Amino acid sequence: MTLLAVSFRQYTEEERVTQLLQSVSKYLTLLIEIHPINNVRVLKAVDSCVRVQFLYPVECRNTSPESHLLLVSEDKYIEQFDIHVVAEEEHRVVIQNLGQLPRVRVADDLIWAQWDMTEQRLFYIVPKESRSTLKCIQFYPDENFNSTLESQLDISVSDKQIRFVNFGYNDCKDQDVASKSLNLQVFTSKAGGLCVCCSLASDIRGEITYSIYFLHKGFSKTFTVSLERPETPQLKEVAFLNLDYYVAAYLPGQFLHLLNIQHPDLLCYSLFLTGEDARIDMLPSCSIQSPLVSTVLDCCMGRMYAVSISDSALLKFLQSSERDSERLAALHCALLCVRSTTDLETKIIWWISENLSTCHSFDPIQEFIIASLYCKMCPETNNLDKLLPYTSLLDWTGVIPGVACATDIISLPVLEIQNSKGFWEKLDSNLESVKYAEPQLHYHNNVLRREWRILSEETEERRATAYLRNIFENAKKVLSHLDAWDSEERLVPLFQEEDYQQQLLMGLMVAQLKDHLMRHLQYVGKKKIDQIVLDYVANLLNLVHRIMKEVWKMYQLHSCIFCFDERGSEAEFRVFHIMSRILEAANGMCMPLPPGFHTLHLGLGVRCLPLHTLLHYIDNGVLHLTETCVRKLLKDLDDNEKNEKLKFSIVTRLPEALGLKARQFWDHPVNANFLARKYVKLLFEKLGNRQCSRPVPERHPVPVEFLPLNYLTNVLAEIENQGVHPYEKQDHINVRFVEEAALKHTMMLLGLRYS
Structure with a gap:
């Protein structure tokens, strides 16, 4: 590239007095050949401010016979100049026909414009009475451009001054202009999210109001925040940051609000931070912008920073939080946004093990398993994120202290292109999901639970049907997909035993999840869907085993504790309690458990619980009698009075089929x-x-x-x-x-x- 476009102010404030009577344009826009001729062409000499932006539709393009330049004017129009260059001797490149540069009008009557330099998109707003229209133009590598989107926004901007976003430097000292212009920014995400962030003027001292329009979801949320320090903040304008999976509303020294783009419906997935938790390292309390994803521009100092969510800070916040909403938001943020590492997952499991009784409005085990599965599986296939569950909560009625939220239904944007690829294809898929009742797309376990209960009561004769044989074949495939549990992982003494009920549940989950995906992902193909479903259920079982392995390490238990000749330790009792909570979480989600789970759970119960409590747990379905554990119990314990009472109590509670086998294990009157x-x-x-x-x-x-x-x-x-x-x-x-x-x-x- 040998061309430079520049727009600048011709004189300083000190020179204004001496030049009042001169007929000189305030702003000058030039096109300059840097090498070899240094030819200069005046594009604009006007009173209004003009911004220029070269188009770069193809990355790493070294040479091109044509360059394209956007010219954005405060006179509410945008033009594109087509600049042809030719190569001369000695490898010189010069502008052809400098006096006649072709131009085309791109947009008119706009009040706000934003340039997306990464994706080569131009967003702009045209005011229409009480409502405004957001439009988007996509520039392509073939040097063409198309209008791609139109969306109605309930924002009145008729009395606002024009603002340019990402078109170069903004004079942050001109606070009067900033206060009269529209503080609005558009963010997109890789998953097809499209958000419009806008701060609104508030007449109440000590309050800040801002709105997020989730255009890909069909609703907006308006937040009113009561500032902890109601004295006038250094900055009255909220800055918006693009963190891909989240957008952030940031007021330095006051708050940092992370809003989940993919799941904005429940506030408990958004993280609202105040005080020291809301501080962004290295950023001063000054005007900032987010020109790129995960990037912040310090407008005063002219420095660019990369911004990311710190996993260590998230973990620290998770451990110190006292509200369920904060814990749940931090947990989801760590698993879904940070793309948790093995080390972070381990720390989260340890936190869950120590805080099972502190979370009242959600089950942390359920959320960990579902969110982890969602994170592992969804990147593999397009639109899978709309079909798999991402939470165990159906609703959340809690509040965030100091924050009021109002939700409004908005009209969906209209896409003006067809057969699009990349972002536009994903956005179109998101809009289709909203049109056709998105909540019904996510997999639910209601049918699975009902079917499991019916088949669990089937007789031996009916269990031999072709349908059930297929169900158990599904279970065998899942078990063959489990990760190999090496010697270290065998720290947890899970017996590789057949468990009819759990294998039935595994097979049913495979069958029903496969049917669910086939209804919406036919284009993926049956073979691919089979693999997705088997991986999903196998990963589910591996996650449960992962929790148990970390708990075993946490309490320093050994693999050879499965015996009944002595009472259990305090550590074993704590592990028994955690396994009981895992079972409760599994029952709540109707999900299968790894082979041998019930045997180990019962074994710990026999070691740790007094007889009356043990029998109460068995009678209420907390503990499940398994052949492996009963056989070991009847064989290993001698027949003293206490053990006879225990054995007889167990034998009388055995199912009929297992009770008939018990006589082989215990030859006693x-x-x-x-x-x-x-x-x-x-x-x-x-x-x-x-x-x-x-x-x-x-x-x-x-x-x-x-x-x-x-x-x-x-x-x-x-x-x-x-x-x-x-x-x-x-x-x-x-x-x-x-x-x-x-x-x-x-x-x-x-x-x-x-x-």
Whole structure:
């Protein structure tokens, strides 16, 4: 590039007195050939301020036969100059036809304009009575430009002076001009977000009002902030910063408000900071702008700064916050905006483990799992962020102290281009989502929960259907996708066991999430959707295991604690409590748990809880009886009086199928007595209203005559002879077994020896 365009003021304030009578234009705009001729062309010599901006539609373009220059005037118009250059001898490049530069009018009657230098977009506002129209022009590498967007804004700017944003230096000393011009800025995000940020004049001392128009969502939010220090601040104008996933409203020395662009509906996802927390390092309390994403320009000193959200500051704020809204906002900001590292995730898990009882309006385990999954999965596929859940909260009715918020529905912008790519394609997708009821697009677990409950009650015969076989095939695929748990991760003694209920839930989640994505992402293809769903459920299980692994390290537990010969430690009790909260979070979201979770949870419960509490937890579904844990419990504990009571209490609560296997684990009269009673009960239930009409068969005499027992066994034998056999596959359970079990238990209770 050998061209330079410059616009400047011709004289200083001190020279104004001596030049009042001279007919000299205040502003001069020049086009200069830097090398080799230093030819100068006057583009404008006017009283009004003029800004110039070269177009750079192609990055790293070294040579070009044509350059394009925007000229933006305070007279409310924008022109484009087309400057043709030619190469001469000795590699010189000069302007062709300097006296006749082609020009075209780009925009008229504007009151505000902003240049997006990265994406080569021109935003401008045309006032129309009480409402204004925001327009956008996109410049392309092929040297063409198109009007791309038009949006109606409920902003009155008829009495405002024109303001230029990102068109070079603004004189921050001219506070009178700044106060009369429109403080407004447009921000875009990579995900197709389009926000208009505008500060409004407030008649009340000590209050600041500003509005954010989330054009890609179809609503706006107007915030009124009561300043902590109501004395007149050094700056009365709110500065807006573009942080891609967030926009920030910043008033130095007063507050920093981070607003979530992707999920602006609930205020608890926006972070409102005051005092020392609201300080941006290295920035003085002066006028600033955000010309680029994550960039701040100090207008007074002329310095440019890169701005990012500090993960260490977020973690510190998370740990020190006393309000649920602040904790939730910091948690989401860390996971979704900072794109958390393994180290940050570990620190968040430790914080969650220590603060499970301090969060009242949300479950931190649920939010950590859902937000982490959302962050991991959504970058892989376009529009996936509109289909996967990002929070466990359906609504939030809390308030942010010192901040009043009003929400208004606004008209959606109209896109004037078709078959667009990049940002415009994503914005169009966001607008379509709003038109077709976006809340219904996000995956919900209502149907999953209902289906799981129905299938959990199916009989063995119905479990063999093709539908259920497919469900369990889904579960096997998920388990095969789990991360390999190496020796370090095996610190948590999770048993690789089959858990019918959890595998059923895994398979159902895969099936229903796949159906949900297929309805909205057909263009992605079935194979890709299958992979997304399997990765999602596998990552979910890995996150639960990750939490447990960090908790195990936190409390310095060992992998060999799964035994029952001694009571649990205080650390084990704390881990048991955390596992109970994980289970509660899983039940609330209807999500599966890793294989062996319930076995480990029950094992810790046996070690840590008194018997009556343990049984209460089992009866209320907090602890789930698993074959692995029951078998180990019955085998490892000896049969003293205390252990017999524990074992019998467990055996009596076993499901029928597992109860039949328990006799193999525990050969004891108490267990035999339970099975005998169960057998008798089932005999009479199956008998129903039948009458005993057959004669009593001859039976082998029993060693002890006990007339009530003899009568009972005769009745049972008659029922058996009528073809009633509850345990047809269990040949060892019959009337003879009932008789012997009753005698053994009776003799044991009487303290007599049975032979």
